[in-house]
Amino acid sequence: MRICGLEEQIHVIDNKVTVEEIIKDIVRTKEISDPFYIFDVGDLVDKIRIWQQKLPRIKPFYAVKCNDNSLVLETLAAFGTNFDCASKAEIKKVLDLGVNPSRIIFANPAKMTSHIKYAMSQCVDLTTFDNELELYKIKSIHPSCNLVIRIRCDATETQCPLGIKYGCDPLTEAPALMSLARDLGLSVVGVSFHVGSGCNEPAAFRRAIAASAAIFRLAQQLGFMNMYLLNIGGGFPGNKNTSLDKIADIVNDALNEWFPPNNGVTIIAEPGRFFVASAFTLSTKIHSIKKRSNDQNHIMYFINDGVYGSFNSILYDHSVVVPKPLNDYPMSPISQSSIWGPTCDGLDQVVDSVNMPLMKMGDWITFEDMGAYTIPVASTFNGFPLPKVFAVANRSIWQKLKNLMPISEDHFTTVPIVATIKMVRSESSDDEEWDDNDLDYTRQYPCLHLKNSFSLPEA
DSSP, rough: OOOGGGGGSSEEEEEEEEHHHHHHHHHHHTOOOOOOOEEEEEHHHHHHHHHHHTTTTTTEEEEGGGOOOHHHHHHHHHHOOOOESSSHHHHHHHHTTTOOOOGGEEEEESHHHHHHHHHTTOOOOOOEEEHHHHHHHHHHHTOOOOEEEEOOOOOOEEEEEEEEOOOOOTTTTTHHHHHHHHHHTTTEEEEEEOOEEESSOHHHHHHHHHOOOOOOOOHHHHHHHOEEEEEEEOOOOOOOOOOSSHHHHHOOOOOHHHOOOSSEEEHHHHHHHHHHHGGGEEEEEEEEEETTTTTEEEEEESSSOTTTTTHHHHHHHOOOOOOOEEOOTTTOOOEEEEEEOSSSOOTEEEEEEEEEEHHHHHHEEEEEEOSSGGGOOOOGGGGOOOOEEEEEEEHHHHHTTTSSOOOOOOOOOOOOHHHHHHHHHOOOSOOOOOOOSSSSSSSSTTTTTTTTHHOOOOO
């Protein structure tokens, strides 16, 4: 069982306390100036409930690459969720939680040989393939592994297309690959597909399920008598104000038509963003402000996180983020604005154009729906630190989770986050940080034509 440090524990909060209120409490202490996340464990638990309600036949194998935060993985494991791993490191991270290797699918169709050897040594014996060389590698290294052929069936509209890299053509390539697997004496047990991450064409699932049924018939003709698995991949929406309903209706109908209940086929999926996107809210601080040189009415805000950090999802996951000032500014004029990250790269732009109230240095901007493809990909480029993650759960979630392994009572604390931050900072050996209050605003700086923007609000 993992031992949690002060900053790794889940903070128990009253049932009616909101994430926004927690952020305001943290900011109000002026003990933290770096960006930080609030991870709402209850939001994740609610997504597990929704999945079970909307897609009851489908066992989720969470895509670890989406967000590998330890508390995320532990919470999912506690509720019996399985895991989709793409590398040796991801497999190890899941196994270290005490998860049985039978709950892992090594869902990378093009694996490094050293990673195949590691999977074999850890008894992870379910993996995907979509090419001839992969079959020869598996025959040489892990011949007893159960294989799932990955076919290509792309949605016409996705946030992140995957078919350009993975998946064989179900008509022109799959028959030859299945025949080769048979000739090599390998065990093919199922079919997988991925219509694309962040799918915006639910009908793609129906096409892919129909194509998979055809591969099952082909497998039977080739003598594969242990075809028991259909993996419908990912592509499920996870942001606030999105719904699983349309995809669930199409998937459930298609499964009933081509893979009816009691036909002996287990249905699994690889959801990532569905579980974690809305569970994480990022808070960032304005550290600089200027007017655009060619448009004096346009305000440029510089914050302490950017596309080399949490907002890498803008580049790699094609996400669109929505800034929200932490506080209300009823008397401030609305200005056309842009938001920029802290690095010295001109590419580091978070928002190109948005109408925002006139804000000041030291004010905070929050971003919801920041749980998917952000934390695992972030870097410390230019020496800027990664945001800390503060996890919270209300008392009802605490009661549900505290005795579900690998979660234990030790994972939780009733110490307020604010007190934890103060304790950690007091124990730190770092030099005392400068706060915005340390600046002398009484002097006249002719170069600061935005002087009012830099003035601190009165206490």
